[in-house]
Amino acid sequence: MSLSKKILVTGGAGYIGAHTVVELFASGYEPVILDDLSRSDRTLLNGIQEITHRDVSFFEGDCCDKQFLSEVFKSAGPFACILHFAAYKSVGESVEKPLEYYRNNIGSLVTLLEVMQDNNVRDLIFSSSCTVYGQPDHVPVNESAPFKRAESPYGATKQVCERILEDAYSTGFRIVSLRYFNPIGAHPSTLLGEIPIGAPNNLVPYITQTAAGIREKLTVFGGDYDTHDGTCIRDFIHVVDVATAHVKAIEYLKQRSEESLYEVFNLGTGIGVSVMQLIKKFIRVTGINLPYTVGARRPGDIEKVFADPAKVNKALHWKVKYSIADSLLHAWQWEKKIRDLKN
Numbered sequence: 001m002s003l004s005k006k007i008l009v010t011g012g013a014g015y016i017g018a019h020t021v022v023e024l025f026a027s028g029y030e031p032v033i034l035d036d037l038s039r040s041d042r043t044l045l046n047g048i049q050e051i052t053h054r055d056v057s058f059f060e061g062d063c064c065d066k067q068f069l070s071e072v073f074k075s076a077g078p079f080a081c082i083l084h085f086a087a088y089k090s091v092g093e094s095v096e097k098p099l100e101y102y103r104n105n106i107g108s109l110v111t112l113l114e115v116m117q118d119n120n121v122r123d124l125i126f127s128s129s130c131t132v133y134g135q136p137d138h139v140p141v142n143e144s145a146p147f148k149r150a151e152s153p154y155g156a157t158k159q160v161c162e163r164i165l166e167d168a169y170s171t172g173f174r175i176v177s178l179r180y181f182n183p184i185g186a187h188p189s190t191l192l193g194e195i196p197i198g199a200p201n202n203l204v205p206y207i208t209q210t211a212a213g214i215r216e217k218l219t220v221f222g223g224d225y226d227t228h229d230g231t232c233i234r235d236f237i238h239v240v241d242v243a244t245a246h247v248k249a250i251e252y253l254k255q256r257s258e259e260s261l262y263e264v265f266n267l268g269t270g271i272g273v274s275v276m277q278l279i280k281k282f283i284r285v286t287g288i289n290l291p292y293t294v295g296a297r298r299p300g301d302i303e304k305v306f307a308d309p310a311k312v313n314k315a316l317h318w319k320v321k322y323s324i325a326d327s328l329l330h331a332w333q334w335e336k337k338i339r340d341l342k343n
């Protein structure tokens, strides 16, 4: 890794990217954001500035555009490492628009690797997902579990991207893939959080919007799963914990001397929480009434998945700091904040 402190953050105006930019500043790095703002807007860039009191270096453009990317490398580099968040991430939308997902998620990664090669930048942290496992045979799932058929085109893009990295790393890349479980919550300052486009697909934004009265009620997708209360089980992790793991991953690569390497880590808490448990906890923590009903299963949902985080805990010297209660409280505080901004 070069001695430069500059880190290119693709998708840095998005939910996880923006939280990571804050942690990069706090650790003495100089993040440079690249984002096409197609699934985000400048709100989070302003939030980063308010939290860090730093000028945010920002390039607006598409990561699939090789010429644009090359110009960013030339004008804002040299980069010590690239954090590649830029991707489409809606499972439901990927079923409706599979080709857009393949073009964007795979095209941006291949373009980025080519431009990294042209500029002699070797270190990359890739945003992968627990969806690569499909429904694992055993939970908690560890990194050596085989990939099952992905339930959605979105999941398939993450599987293909990991395959590309596995094939390409030996040509001179040093790569860490972080398989996120379910990132939730918001920055404790309430200056950053998730801004869903349209009606949220994900559970926690739907919960907070229902609690705020924007949605009439929450539907729990399926109450007849083979789990202790019949609802699906996930590993919900605070977004700031996800962000700090990226800083640890940069440090990890710095300490490794290999010319090329590829490592994969689960990024989860290790605690499986059911949808119903999460709802009850939200009500308890916030004291807000949450109307909900139990409905049909959502096609493509996995019954039960949570991480074995032993590898990431040991190798990256990282562990979670925030509880589920913290995550839900921060998500609720953020929801109230964006309502005020919009009203």
Ligand code: UFG
Pocket (backbone or CB within 6 Å): 089, 090, 091, 129, 130, 131, 180, 181, 182, 201, 202, 203, 204, 206, 218, 219, 220, 221, 222, 232, 233, 234, 275, 298, 301
């Ligand atoms: N759920 C509900 N009601 C809702 C929304 C969700 O009951 O209104 C349930 C789902 O059925 C699921 C659980 O809440 O059992 C979590 O669902 P999310 O949509 O929040 O998240 P997923 O577990 O489906 O995760 C998927 C992908 C991740 C990806 C994430 C965010 O698996 O890789 O969506 O896009 F990161």
